[in-house]
Amino acid sequence: xxxxxxxxxxxxxxxxxxxxxxxxxxxxxxxxxxxxxxxxxxxxxxxxxxxxxxxxxxxxxxxxxxxxxxxxxxxxxxxxxxxxxxxxxxxxxxxxxxxxxxxxxxxxxxxxxxxxxx
Amino acid sequence: xxxxxxxxxxxxxxxxxxxxxxxxxxxxxxxxxxxxxxxxxxxxxxxxxxxxxxxxxxxxxxxxxxxxxxxxxxxxxxxxxxxxxxxxxxxxxxxxxxxxxxxxxxxx
Numbered sequence: 001x002x003x004x005x006x007x008x009x010x011x012x013x014x015x016x017x018x019x020x021x022x023x024x025x026x027x028x029x030x031x032x033x034x035x036x037x038x039x040x041x042x043x044x045x046x047x048x049x050x051x052x053x054x055x056x057x058x059x060x061x062x063x064x065x066x067x068x069x070x071x072x073x074x075x076x077x078x079x080x081x082x083x084x085x086x087x088x089x090x091x092x093x094x095x096x097x098x099x100x101x102x103x104x105x106x107x108x109x110x111x112x113x114x115x116x117x118x
Numbered sequence: 119x120x121x122x123x124x125x126x127x128x129x130x131x132x133x134x135x136x137x138x139x140x141x142x143x144x145x146x147x148x149x150x151x152x153x154x155x156x157x158x159x160x161x162x163x164x165x166x167x168x169x170x171x172x173x174x175x176x177x178x179x180x181x182x183x184x185x186x187x188x189x190x191x192x193x194x195x196x197x198x199x200x201x202x203x204x205x206x207x208x209x210x211x212x213x214x215x216x217x218x219x220x221x222x223x224x225x226x
Contacts, residue, residue, distance in 0.1 A: 044217060045220070102167055103206075104166040105215070110160055
């Protein structure tokens with residue numbers, strides 16, 4: 001079955017960077033997009049960016065452009081999201097999702113809590 | 119960017135029908151997906167392509183989409199349906215997904 005398994009929780013200091021991984025299995029990795037979605041405490045879902053896992057093309061929300069980089073390793077069927085210059089407001093759960101061909105996120109990782117605190 | 123508007127909360131008694139609206143400019147020409155997020159869990163798609171249910175989702179869940187409003191309808195609501203629900207479409211102009219703000223469904 002389709003699985004997206006994310007790396008564990010992180011605690012970072014302001015100004016640091018974090019890298020979250022999303023290991024996929026159960027399907028052909030390069031046939032589906034991977035999205036990253038942020039959810040701040042008590043808040044809704046916020047799309048951050050996507051990667052075309054076939055050709056590596058990416059697109060980012062204007063809010064995160066320049067501060068977030070999404071990459072993938074096709075041999076490891078894993079996607080990564082790196083966020084730099086972390087601030088306390090970035091404390092959130094980050095999800096990777098598999099994007100299907102009509103724009104739905106049909107499978108989600110379990111989420112990774114990133115806490116930014118001095 | 120395309121904007122989706124949802125009511126912050128909906129309350130319904132067990133056994134009744136809950137309707138959660140999702141407003142957007144001419145949303146009827148877009149494909150709408152709905153996600154359920156229970157407390158402390160990752161979201162799960164409950165309706166995709168306006169009114170298709172993934173396997174494992176009860177028939178009590180259905181969707182509609184016309185004009186400027188899409189809706190998720192949950193019939194014979196159960197306590198286990200209590201969750202946050204999000205609508206989502208693809209913003210074709212900007213080439214990315216857009217989520218509504220979410221609706222908290224409370225089962226009285």
